[in-house]
Amino acid sequence: MKAIRCHNYGAPSTLTFEELPDPEPRAGEVVIETEAAGLGYVDALLVAGRYQVKTPLPFIPGSEVAGKIVALGEGAPEALLGKRVMALSPRGALAGRIALPALTCIPVPDNISAEAAAGFIVSYCTALYGLEECGKLREGETLLVLGAGGGVGMAAIDIAKAMGAKVIAAASSEEKRKAALDAGADIAIDYTNPDWRKELEPLTGRKDVDLVYDPVGGDFSETALRCLAPGGRHLVVGFAAGDIPRIPLNLALLKRCSIVGVDWGGHIRANPAANIPLMKTLTNWVSEGRIHPEPAASYPLAEAPVVLQRLLDRESIGKPVIRFRD
Ligand SMILES: NC(=O)c1ccc[n+]([C@@H]2O[C@H](COP(=O)([O-])OP(=O)(O)OC[C@H]3O[C@@H](n4cnc5c(N)ncnc54)[C@H](OP(=O)(O)O)[C@@H]3O)[C@@H](O)[C@H]2O)c1
Structure with a gap:
């Protein structure tokens, strides 16, 4: 072979x-x-x-x-x-x-x-486990996806839209933002622009978001966390930027938000049976044409x-x- x-x-x-x-x-x-x-x-x-x-x-x-x-x-x-x-x-x-x-x-x-x-399997299970079980994403909530033009980011967009969320895609290039919009994101922003937070309100009508899906880390994480509304959830998915951010913990207190680790691999190693219902939901959604x-x-x-x-x-x-x- x-x-x-x-x-x-x-x-x-x-x-x-x-x-x-x-x-x-x-x-x-x-x-x-x-x-x-x-x-x-x-x-x-x-x-x-x-x-x-x-x-x-x-x-x-x-x-x-x-x-x-x-x-x-x-x-x-x-x-x-x-x-x-x-x-x-x-x-x-x-x-x-x-x-x-x-x-x-x-x-x-x-x-x-x-x-x-x-x-x-990897990107969609991570997205469903992250958004549903860890993030408790509800229909009508607004989700900010970092690294939205990557594999993990694009699966999160697809799952979040299937769950009825409004999705803001953050990505570094025009081509990646277009791919994220094609994957179903409602809005795309360039998060390499230092003032990208200011773009949220004119684009979405609100200054904040309910959830952040973060497979990137680096300097992007703290700015994204600062975008959270009270009760918001920042989902820590990965560190593709290389640097593991050190977030001032007072932000979680001041914003009354949660920082939640999403380790799908660790989750199913600890409890292999846990992936069966996840995969069942995902394959049903594929068969129904709910995800793409x-x-x-x-x-x-x-x-x-x-x-x-x-x-x-x-x-x-x-x-x-x-x-x-x-
Ligand atoms: N927690 C879990 O269970 C789980 C499961 C699977 C994967 N992951 C993690 O998710 C992350 C993303 O994986 P992926 O397969 O989606 O990767 P990918 O397709 O390469 O996407 C990662 C995105 O991160 C951004 N990025 C920022 N700085 C970067 C840098 N220096 N080098 C590379 N990318 C950079 C890029 O978007 P911009 O150019 O738009 O910034 C890129 O599109 C990885 O860290 C992986 O370990 C976690």
Whole structure:
């Protein structure tokens, strides 16, 4: 099978294209023939060796996959053979085939492509868990999404609109703001403009927002927190800007707001059953056409290093997906 491997942490351009033996399924596992693999900022950090946890070398990058089940290990349910599924794996998605526990495979809803399914689980589960369970988002509330043109940001826009929120998308470039508006945001602002807070009132009719969805961190977080209305919630999702902000805690008191950590991965590791109702809601919403996870673009495997580099360089738009078929 074709695969990409990381032998040394560093620039994605140092990844090697290899021909490797197909994986053999162990007891309880299935082999998925990869149709598409989703990539995110964390995958790029793992290759660069800059993530908080290091993956032992050598490894095949990529942690989200969609494809068809083509082989079963002992004890894996026969009914799975030939089924189209999506799944998460700590590594290994940038390969023609991957062996995974049968229990981790989720059927792909009929009305979405393999590309959409491969980019779905992480960003959409994080968004639904973050907005519904952690943020208690209610219909009619106003949500500010930071990094709104990235993969995690665009999923949050889609989920928030499905939940009946008004969405303000904050992003650094015209192209990202357009992508966020296309994903359903009501308004887009340029949060690299130092006075961006002043843009809120003329655009929305109010000076504040009810929730902030923050996968970015850095200097953006404090300004966003200052936009919260009394009772507002600032959802801490990630630190793509690199710097972990140190927020003056008196702001939470003065604004009578909450700062809430959203760690979907930690949540389901602590309680694996918790993801079942989340995925059920999400796949129902996909089937009903309430959310729209199709990625803006997909790329052939040969472009995977470039796609990973774009994530590191803040140039990626939406959820990038690598396709394994033409
Ligand atoms: N908490 C959870 O459960 C969870 C789950 C999944 C991912 N995450 C986190 O969510 C974050 C976003 O992931 P993603 O896959 O959506 O990434 P992404 O597609 O690259 O989007 C991140 C956005 O952050 C902004 N950004 C600001 N400074 C940046 C910098 N120096 N480098 C890169 N981006 C920068 C960019 O938007 P602008 O250019 O518009 O500023 C970019 O579009 C990551 O930190 C990831 O670890 C958290």
